[in-house]
Amino acid sequence: MSSKEKYTVILPTYNERRNLPIITWLLHRTFTENKLDWEIIIVDDGSPDGTLQVAQQLQNFYGSRIVLKPRAGKLGLGTAYVHGLKYATGSFVIIMDADFSHHPKFIAPMIEKQKTGDYDIVTGTRYSGDGGVYGWDLKRKLVSRGANLFADTVLRPGVSDLTGSFRLYKRAVLESAIARTESKGYTFQMELMVRAKGMGYRVAEVPISFVDRVYGESKLGGDEIVEYAKGVLNLWLKV
Numbered sequence: 164m165s166s167k168e169k170y171t172v173i174l175p176t177y178n179e180r181r182n183l184p185i186i187t188w189l190l191h192r193t194f195t196e197n198k199l200d201w202e203i204i205i206v207d208d209g210s211p212d213g214t215l216q217v218a219q220q221l222q223n224f225y226g227s228r229i230v231l232k233p234r235a236g237k238l239g240l241g242t243a244y245v246h247g248l249k250y251a252t253g254s255f256v257i258i259m260d261a262d263f264s265h266h267p268k269f270i271a272p273m274i275e276k277q278k279t280g281d282y283d284i285v286t287g288t289r290y291s292g293d294g295g296v297y298g299w300d301l302k303r304k305l306v307s308r309g310a311n312l313f314a315d316t317v318l319r320p321g322v323s324d325l326t327g328s329f330r331l332y333k334r335a336v337l338e339s340a341i342a343r344t345e346s347k348g349y350t351f352q353m354e355l356m357v358r359a360k361g362m363g364y365r366v367a368e369v370p371i372s373f374v375d376r377v378y379g380e381s382k383l384g385g386d387e388i389v390e391y392a393k394g395v396l397n398l399w400l401k402v
């Protein structure tokens with residue numbers, strides 16, 4: 164694979180001190196091996212574990228490809244993407260988690276897929292083909308499956324993984340779809356995809372294995388689940 168296109172990775176972080184160095188190294192290796200231009204925008208929300216200091220060390224090591232756009236407090240995942248996107252200079256943007264649940268090894272196939280049909284969005288999917296989830300307990304699996312089934316039944320967007328966030332976007336597409344997205348937290352991915360489909364963007368899927376984090380904890384709580392259900396119903400009322 165070779166291309167002059169630039170890829171911007173937006174990495175939202177909250178207490179990812181132990182994950183960030185390895186994920187950065189793997190991203191660096193992926194882009195270097197595939198001869199692609201790249202940058203990583205790290206949006207840290209005042210992590211008490213010192214993630215930002217680690218990010219600063221990574222910037223010293225990798226140079227200007229590591230861009231730091233921290234915020235003072237934990238303002239949520241959705242707004243972290245919006246914030247990071249303002250500084251993206253690539254023609255494509257990849258959004259992924261920084262805790263290894265999204266492995267960089269899927270980036271090359273996602274880029275490949277995008278090129279096959281000039282797709283606007285390529286989304287990783289846990290719920291089609293060889294995709295899967297590893298390391299979650301039954302409750303978390305049911306919540307995720309239920310969340311997808313609920314949104315799919317109510318809104319019919321025709322995408323197998325609506326709540327996953329490992330995706331590649333054309334930057335202009337992400338900018339226009341994100342401008343219409345109102346959710347702030349975990350509901351964000353689902354709303355963004357439903358909006359994008361509603362705007363007529365073309366979406367392709369690549370199966371991914373989602374592996375639960377090794378270090379640290381998930382930030383998904385009961386409040387987020389209620390917010391999600393409200394988000395689906397709001398979209399149903401509007402669309």
Ligand SMILES: Nc1nc2c(ncn2[C@@H]2O[C@H](COP(=O)(O)OP(=O)(O)O[C@H]3O[C@H](CO)[C@@H](O)[C@H](O)[C@@H]3O)[C@@H](O)[C@H]2O)c(=O)[nH]1
Binds near residue numbers: 206
């Ligand atoms: N900047 C910032 N980052 C955050 C925040 N909350 C979480 N993050 C970062 O966002 C990523 C995902 O957060 P997790 O807390 O690890 O999420 P998860 O429970 O593993 O949820 C995954 O599955 C969800 C449902 O399938 C997805 O919606 C979600 O994006 C993620 O992929 C991690 O890199 C984490 O550090 C926040 O408020 N601010």
Ligand SMILES: [Mg+2]
Binds near residue numbers: 260262264381
């Ligand atoms: Mg996680």
